[in-house]
Amino acid sequence: MKEFDTVAQTDQESKVIPYVKIILGLILFVAMMSYNQLDPSPLNLLWPDEGIHNWLGLPGALVSGFLIEIFGWCGFLLPLFLTVLSHKKSISRRQAVLLDIAVIMLLTIGLAQLMMSPDARLASLTGILGIVSNIQLEQFPGKLITILLVAGFIVRYSNHFLLNHHFIEMMQHLGAVLLAVLVQFGGFGKKKLSKLDGRLKKRFSPLSIASKQKIMSVKLRGIQNWTVFNKILANGLLEINPFHRLPSEKKGGNVMGPLTDEILNELASRQLLKKTLEEFEKRYISETA
Numbered sequence: 001m002k003e004f005d006t007v008a009q010t011d012q013e014s015k016v017i018p019y020v021k022i023i024l025g026l027i028l029f030v031a032m033m034s035y036n037q038l039d040p041s042p043l044n045l046l047w048p049d050e051g052i053h054n055w056l057g058l059p060g061a062l063v064s065g066f067l068i069e070i071f072g073w074c075g076f077l078l079p080l081f082l083t084v085l086s087h088k089k090s091i092s093r094r095q096a097v098l099l100d101i102a103v104i105m106l107l108t109i110g111l112a113q114l115m116m117s118p119d120a121r122l123a124s125l126t127g128i129l130g131i132v133s134n135i136q137l138e139q140f141p142g143k144l145i146t147i148l149l150v151a152g153f154i155v156r157y158s159n160h161f162l163l164n165h166h167f168i169e170m171m172q173h174l175g176a177v178l179l180a181v182l183v184q185f186g187g188f189g190k191k192k193l194s195k196l197d198g199r200l201k202k203r204f205s206p207l208s209i210a211s212k213q214k215i216m217s218v219k220l221r222g223i224q225n226w227t228v229f230n231k232i233l234a235n236g237l238l239e240i241n242p243f244h245r246l247p248s249e250k251k252g253g254n255v256m257g258p259l260t261d262e263i264l265n266e267l268a269s270r271q272l273l274k275k276t277l278e279e280f281e282k283r284y285i286s287e288t289a
Contacts (some may be wrong), residue, residue, distance in 0.1 A: 009168035018086065018095075018166040025082030031060035032067060032076060041065025062272040072127035074108040099157060109133040113143040 036053035039061035040046060053054045054061040067075030081104070087096040112130030122130055137146050 019162065019170070021082045022164070022167050022170060025079040027056070028063065028067075028082065029076070029079040031056045031064040034059070034060065034077065035064040035068055039065060041068055041069055067125065070127050070129055071104065071108050072123065072125045072130055074104065074111065074126055074130070077104045077107060083167050084164055086162045086166075088160050088162060091160055096160075099160060101152060103157070105129065106150045109137070110147050113137065113146050183269075195228055222237075 031054060034053065034055040038050075039052050039054050040048075040058070041062060042065060044065070052058060052061050054064060064075075067078060071077075078100075081100050087099070091099070108126050108129050109190040110123060112134045115126075115130075115134060118131045118134055122134060126134075133146075137143065141149070197213040
Protein backbone atom coordinates (compact mmCIF):
# COMPACT_ATOMS: atom_id res chain seq x y z
CA MET A 1 0.00 0.00 0.00
CA LYS A 2 2.81 2.39 0.76
CA GLU A 3 4.37 1.83 -2.64
CA PHE A 4 1.00 2.38 -4.32
CA ASP A 5 0.43 5.59 -2.34
CA THR A 6 3.90 6.82 -3.30
CA VAL A 7 3.29 6.16 -7.00
CA ALA A 8 -0.11 7.88 -6.88
CA GLN A 9 1.39 10.88 -5.11
CA THR A 10 4.20 11.20 -7.68
CA ASP A 11 1.65 10.99 -10.51
CA GLN A 12 -0.40 13.79 -8.98
CA GLU A 13 2.72 15.90 -8.51
CA SER A 14 3.78 15.33 -12.12
CA LYS A 15 0.36 16.60 -13.27
CA VAL A 16 0.29 19.61 -10.94
CA ILE A 17 3.89 20.84 -11.22
CA PRO A 18 3.70 21.94 -14.91
CA TYR A 19 0.73 24.19 -14.15
CA VAL A 20 2.47 25.57 -11.06
CA LYS A 21 5.46 26.44 -13.26
CA ILE A 22 3.24 28.16 -15.79
CA ILE A 23 1.47 30.26 -13.15
CA LEU A 24 4.80 31.16 -11.54
CA GLY A 25 6.22 32.14 -14.92
CA LEU A 26 3.23 34.36 -15.69
CA ILE A 27 3.54 36.04 -12.28
CA LEU A 28 7.24 36.69 -12.90
CA PHE A 29 6.44 38.08 -16.35
CA VAL A 30 3.88 40.52 -14.92
CA ALA A 31 6.33 41.60 -12.20
CA MET A 32 9.10 42.21 -14.73
CA MET A 33 6.83 44.02 -17.16
CA SER A 34 5.90 46.50 -14.40
CA TYR A 35 9.53 46.98 -13.31
CA ASN A 36 10.50 50.51 -12.36
CA GLN A 37 13.99 51.76 -11.53
CA LEU A 38 12.68 53.81 -8.60
CA ASP A 39 11.20 50.76 -6.86
CA PRO A 40 13.23 49.09 -4.08
CA SER A 41 15.44 46.15 -5.05
CA PRO A 42 17.98 43.94 -3.25
CA LEU A 43 20.75 46.34 -4.30
CA ASN A 44 18.74 49.51 -3.67
CA LEU A 45 16.40 49.48 -0.68
CA LEU A 46 15.35 53.14 -0.95
CA TRP A 47 11.56 53.57 -0.89
CA PRO A 48 10.14 56.04 -3.46
CA ASP A 49 7.98 58.90 -2.15
CA GLU A 50 5.15 58.20 -4.58
CA GLY A 51 4.99 54.54 -3.60
CA ILE A 52 5.85 51.31 -5.39
CA HIS A 53 5.08 51.26 -9.08
CA ASN A 54 5.20 47.50 -9.54
CA TRP A 55 1.82 45.89 -10.09
CA LEU A 56 2.62 43.12 -7.59
CA GLY A 57 3.79 45.43 -4.84
CA LEU A 58 6.97 44.98 -2.83
CA PRO A 59 7.50 41.25 -3.65
CA GLY A 60 7.19 41.96 -7.35
CA ALA A 61 9.56 44.93 -7.11
CA LEU A 62 12.21 42.91 -5.24
CA VAL A 63 12.06 39.88 -7.55
CA SER A 64 11.97 41.88 -10.80
CA GLY A 65 14.68 44.22 -9.51
CA PHE A 66 16.94 41.30 -8.66
CA LEU A 67 16.51 39.60 -12.03
CA ILE A 68 16.94 42.74 -14.11
CA GLU A 69 19.93 44.00 -12.09
CA ILE A 70 21.72 40.63 -12.34
CA PHE A 71 20.70 39.49 -15.84
CA GLY A 72 19.38 42.68 -17.41
CA TRP A 73 16.57 42.24 -19.87
CA CYS A 74 17.88 38.70 -20.42
CA GLY A 75 16.10 37.96 -17.13
CA PHE A 76 12.90 37.63 -19.20
CA LEU A 77 14.29 34.25 -20.25
CA LEU A 78 13.34 32.86 -16.83
CA PRO A 79 9.54 33.35 -17.14
CA LEU A 80 9.83 32.28 -20.78
CA PHE A 81 11.47 29.00 -19.77
CA LEU A 82 8.92 28.42 -17.02
CA THR A 83 5.91 28.88 -19.26
CA VAL A 84 6.88 27.71 -22.74
CA LEU A 85 9.56 25.06 -22.20
CA SER A 86 9.68 21.78 -20.31
CA HIS A 87 12.20 18.97 -19.96
CA LYS A 88 12.45 15.31 -20.79
CA LYS A 89 11.49 12.82 -18.11
CA SER A 90 14.98 11.30 -18.26
CA ILE A 91 16.42 14.11 -16.10
CA SER A 92 15.44 14.84 -12.52
CA ARG A 93 13.74 17.98 -11.27
CA ARG A 94 16.93 19.30 -9.72
CA GLN A 95 18.87 18.76 -12.93
CA ALA A 96 16.16 20.58 -14.88
CA VAL A 97 16.37 23.62 -12.58
CA LEU A 98 20.17 23.68 -12.78
CA LEU A 99 20.03 23.34 -16.56
CA ASP A 100 17.62 26.28 -16.85
CA ILE A 101 19.83 28.49 -14.69
CA ALA A 102 22.98 27.45 -16.58
CA VAL A 103 21.43 28.17 -19.98
CA ILE A 104 20.14 31.60 -18.88
CA MET A 105 23.52 32.54 -17.45
CA LEU A 106 25.41 31.32 -20.50
CA LEU A 107 23.08 33.10 -22.90
CA THR A 108 23.62 36.31 -20.95
CA ILE A 109 27.39 35.84 -20.96
CA GLY A 110 27.47 34.96 -24.66
CA LEU A 111 25.39 38.01 -25.57
CA ALA A 112 27.69 40.20 -23.47
CA GLN A 113 30.72 39.00 -25.45
CA LEU A 114 29.18 40.34 -28.63
CA MET A 115 29.44 43.90 -27.26
CA MET A 116 32.69 45.76 -27.81
CA SER A 117 33.04 47.48 -24.44
CA PRO A 118 30.96 47.95 -21.25
CA ASP A 119 28.42 50.75 -21.59
CA ALA A 120 24.88 51.64 -20.55
CA ARG A 121 23.38 49.51 -23.33
CA LEU A 122 25.30 46.45 -22.16
CA ALA A 123 24.25 47.08 -18.55
CA SER A 124 20.57 47.32 -19.44
CA LEU A 125 20.67 44.29 -21.72
CA THR A 126 22.78 41.83 -19.70
CA GLY A 127 23.00 43.39 -16.21
CA ILE A 128 25.86 42.93 -13.75
CA LEU A 129 26.63 39.43 -15.02
CA GLY A 130 27.14 40.70 -18.55
CA ILE A 131 29.40 43.59 -17.50
CA VAL A 132 31.60 41.40 -15.28
CA SER A 133 31.89 38.66 -17.91
CA ASN A 134 32.65 41.17 -20.65
CA ILE A 135 35.57 42.56 -18.65
CA GLN A 136 36.92 39.37 -17.05
CA LEU A 137 36.65 37.00 -20.04
CA GLU A 138 38.14 39.38 -22.57
CA GLN A 139 41.72 38.31 -21.81
CA PHE A 140 41.15 34.63 -20.99
CA PRO A 141 39.81 32.60 -22.69
CA GLY A 142 38.81 35.45 -25.03
CA LYS A 143 35.51 36.56 -26.50
CA LEU A 144 35.55 34.24 -29.50
CA ILE A 145 36.37 31.13 -27.49
CA THR A 146 33.74 32.08 -24.88
CA ILE A 147 31.07 32.42 -27.57
CA LEU A 148 32.06 29.04 -29.05
CA LEU A 149 31.95 27.37 -25.62
CA VAL A 150 28.52 28.87 -24.89
CA ALA A 151 27.17 27.78 -28.27
CA GLY A 152 28.61 24.28 -27.81
CA PHE A 153 27.04 23.87 -24.37
CA ILE A 154 23.62 25.05 -25.53
CA VAL A 155 23.68 22.83 -28.63
CA ARG A 156 24.83 19.88 -26.54
CA TYR A 157 21.97 20.15 -24.03
CA SER A 158 19.27 21.61 -26.27
CA ASN A 159 17.77 18.14 -26.82
CA HIS A 160 16.73 18.06 -23.15
CA PHE A 161 14.20 20.86 -23.75
CA LEU A 162 10.67 20.25 -25.00
CA LEU A 163 7.73 22.47 -25.83
CA ASN A 164 5.37 22.69 -22.87
CA HIS A 165 2.09 21.33 -24.24
CA HIS A 166 0.36 22.19 -20.93
CA PHE A 167 0.85 25.88 -21.74
CA ILE A 168 -0.70 25.43 -25.19
CA GLU A 169 -3.67 23.59 -23.67
CA MET A 170 -4.12 26.34 -21.09
CA MET A 171 -4.13 29.03 -23.80
CA GLN A 172 -6.67 27.05 -25.83
CA HIS A 173 -8.98 26.60 -22.85
CA LEU A 174 -8.59 30.25 -21.89
CA GLY A 175 -9.45 31.36 -25.43
CA ALA A 176 -12.53 29.13 -25.46
CA VAL A 177 -13.68 30.53 -22.10
CA LEU A 178 -13.16 34.12 -23.24
CA LEU A 179 -15.15 33.52 -26.41
CA ALA A 180 -17.94 31.92 -24.42
CA VAL A 181 -18.02 34.89 -22.03
CA LEU A 182 -18.07 37.36 -24.91
CA VAL A 183 -20.91 35.53 -26.60
CA GLN A 184 -22.91 35.15 -23.38
CA PHE A 185 -22.43 38.50 -21.65
CA GLY A 186 -20.69 40.80 -24.08
CA GLY A 187 -21.84 42.75 -27.06
CA PHE A 188 -21.01 39.89 -29.39
CA GLY A 189 -23.87 37.89 -30.77
CA LYS A 190 -23.59 34.71 -32.74
CA LYS A 191 -24.00 36.54 -36.03
CA LYS A 192 -21.29 39.07 -35.18
CA LEU A 193 -18.99 36.31 -34.01
CA SER A 194 -19.53 34.34 -37.22
CA LYS A 195 -18.86 37.49 -39.27
CA LEU A 196 -15.67 38.09 -37.30
CA ASP A 197 -14.61 34.49 -37.85
CA GLY A 198 -15.31 34.81 -41.57
CA ARG A 199 -13.31 38.03 -41.82
CA LEU A 200 -10.37 36.46 -40.00
CA LYS A 201 -10.45 33.41 -42.27
CA LYS A 202 -10.70 35.61 -45.34
CA ARG A 203 -7.87 37.82 -44.10
CA PHE A 204 -5.42 35.19 -42.90
CA SER A 205 -6.22 32.00 -44.84
CA PRO A 206 -3.99 31.60 -47.92
CA LEU A 207 -6.82 30.81 -50.37
CA SER A 208 -10.45 30.81 -49.36
CA ILE A 209 -13.17 29.08 -51.41
CA ALA A 210 -14.29 32.39 -52.93
CA SER A 211 -10.78 33.29 -54.03
CA LYS A 212 -10.28 29.81 -55.52
CA GLN A 213 -13.53 30.20 -57.48
CA LYS A 214 -12.42 33.61 -58.73
CA ILE A 215 -9.07 32.21 -59.86
CA MET A 216 -10.76 29.29 -61.63
CA SER A 217 -13.25 31.60 -63.36
CA VAL A 218 -10.47 33.88 -64.59
CA LYS A 219 -8.49 30.88 -65.81
CA LEU A 220 -11.53 29.41 -67.57
CA ARG A 221 -12.34 32.75 -69.19
CA GLY A 222 -8.81 33.02 -70.50
CA ILE A 223 -8.92 29.51 -71.94
CA GLN A 224 -12.29 30.18 -73.57
CA ASN A 225 -11.00 33.40 -75.12
CA TRP A 226 -7.92 31.60 -76.38
CA THR A 227 -10.11 28.82 -77.85
CA VAL A 228 -12.35 31.35 -79.62
CA PHE A 229 -9.28 33.10 -80.98
CA ASN A 230 -7.91 29.82 -82.32
CA LYS A 231 -11.28 28.96 -83.89
CA ILE A 232 -11.37 32.30 -85.71
CA LEU A 233 -7.79 31.85 -86.82
CA ALA A 234 -8.40 28.27 -87.95
CA ASN A 235 -11.58 29.18 -89.80
CA GLY A 236 -9.71 31.93 -91.57
CA LEU A 237 -7.00 29.53 -92.64
CA LEU A 238 -9.45 26.80 -93.63
CA GLU A 239 -11.78 29.16 -95.47
CA ILE A 240 -11.80 28.86 -99.25
CA ASN A 241 -11.05 32.37 -100.49
CA PRO A 242 -9.15 33.82 -103.43
CA PHE A 243 -5.99 34.20 -101.36
CA HIS A 244 -5.98 30.61 -100.04
CA ARG A 245 -7.20 28.10 -102.61
CA LEU A 246 -5.98 24.93 -104.11
CA PRO A 247 -4.25 25.18 -107.49
CA SER A 248 -7.21 23.62 -109.28
CA GLU A 249 -9.61 26.10 -107.59
CA LYS A 250 -7.60 29.12 -108.68
CA LYS A 251 -8.26 28.25 -112.28
CA GLY A 252 -11.98 28.02 -111.66
CA GLY A 253 -12.08 24.27 -112.21
CA ASN A 254 -13.45 21.52 -110.04
CA VAL A 255 -12.19 21.02 -106.51
CA MET A 256 -11.24 17.42 -107.24
CA GLY A 257 -8.41 17.56 -109.71
CA PRO A 258 -5.21 15.66 -110.25
CA LEU A 259 -3.59 14.81 -106.88
CA THR A 260 -0.29 16.57 -107.18
CA ASP A 261 2.30 16.90 -104.39
CA GLU A 262 1.27 20.50 -103.75
CA ILE A 263 -2.40 19.51 -103.26
CA LEU A 264 -1.48 16.65 -100.93
CA ASN A 265 0.73 18.92 -98.78
CA GLU A 266 -2.04 21.50 -98.55
CA LEU A 267 -4.60 18.91 -97.47
CA ALA A 268 -2.20 17.44 -94.91
CA SER A 269 -1.55 20.85 -93.37
CA ARG A 270 -5.31 21.48 -93.11
CA GLN A 271 -5.91 18.13 -91.43
CA LEU A 272 -3.05 18.76 -88.99
CA LEU A 273 -4.49 22.16 -88.07
CA LYS A 274 -7.92 20.60 -87.43
CA LYS A 275 -6.48 17.88 -85.20
CA THR A 276 -4.41 20.40 -83.27
CA LEU A 277 -7.45 22.56 -82.57
CA GLU A 278 -9.54 19.57 -81.50
CA GLU A 279 -6.82 18.30 -79.12
CA PHE A 280 -6.45 21.79 -77.66
CA GLU A 281 -10.19 22.02 -76.93
CA LYS A 282 -10.39 18.53 -75.41
CA ARG A 283 -7.40 18.94 -73.15
CA TYR A 284 -7.98 22.41 -71.71
CA ILE A 285 -11.75 22.29 -71.45
CA SER A 286 -11.61 18.86 -69.75
CA GLU A 287 -9.07 20.19 -67.23
CA THR A 288 -11.27 23.11 -66.25
CA ALA A 289 -14.58 21.22 -66.20
